[in-house]
Amino acid sequence: MIEADYEDRLSPAEDKEIVVRRSPQEIMDERFNKPEYNNWHKFDRHRGMPKKPFRKDDQEVDETDHMDYFPDYSDEMAREKKEEYEHICEIIRKALKKKQAELLIAIVLDGVSVTEYAEREGVSVSAISHRLDTAKKNFKKIYPKSSTFPSCHG
Template identity: 40%
Template structure:
C-alpha cells in the first residue's frame, strides 16, 4: 500500500509536494486499530457512536492532518490583530505581548547578507582574474577577518609571503575599482 504524506518543509510557494511511503500489506492494520481506539477513548460519551474506524492509512493521515491544522488555526487565528495595544508603562490592564505577533525576518536578513557577501566575493574574483589564490587570500583575510598568521599556517606558507601578496592584491583592486561604481 502506498500513502502520501505532506511535510511542512515540502510546501514551497504554496505548492504542495507529497512524499509517497510504501507500507507492506498487513503492517498497517495494527496502526489503524490503535488510531481507532485512541479516537474512541478521546471522544465524549454521546459522540462515541459517531467515531468510525478508518479503512486506509491515507484516510487516517488525512484525519490527523485536519485535526492538527484545526488545532493550530484555533490557537493562532487572533495573533495578528491584538485587541488592545501593548504598553509597557501600563502593566495593570493587559499582559498581551505584541512582540509575539511581529514578523521574524531574521532569515531574510541573513539571506540578503549572504547574497551581498557572495556578490562581493564574485566581483573580487573577477577583478583579480587569473590570480585566484590572491582572491581567496584577500577574501579570507580582509572580508572574513581571519588573522594573517592563521591563514598562512592553514595553507602552509610564510606570513611575509601572504602580507606581500595581500598588498599587491589590494593595489590591483584599488586600481580596478577606483573609478568604477560597485
C-alpha cells in the first residue's frame, strides 16, 4: 500500500525528490477519512442545537431549554405498545382456552406472580404452576418458534 501510494504520487510530480513515502495512517486519512468527514460535515453541521429565534438588543435573553423545538412521541410509543400488547393477547386468546389464555396473559405478559394469581383464583400455587405449564405447552404446539419481529410485521 505504501509503495503503490508512493508510485502514484511520484509519476505526476515535477520534482521527484520532494515526494516521500507516507505512513499507512496518512494514506488512509487522505483517501478515506478526510473526504468521508467532509461529506458528513457538509450535511450534518446544522443538526446540533436548533436555531434560536432572533433576539433584538432590547429584548430579554432567552433562558428556555428549547425542548419545545423537539416533537414529543411518547404518546405514540405508548399507543404502539398498547396495540402490540392487545395483538399478542388476541393471538393467545385465539390459540388457548379462556382460562389458560387469561392465566398466560396475567403471568407472562402482565408480570403477576404465581402466588398472587393463586390467591386471586383461590387455589394452590402448585395448581397454578401446573396450569401454567400446560398453557405454555399448548401454546407451543400451535406456535413452536418465537418470532423476533414485532407483531406489526406479521
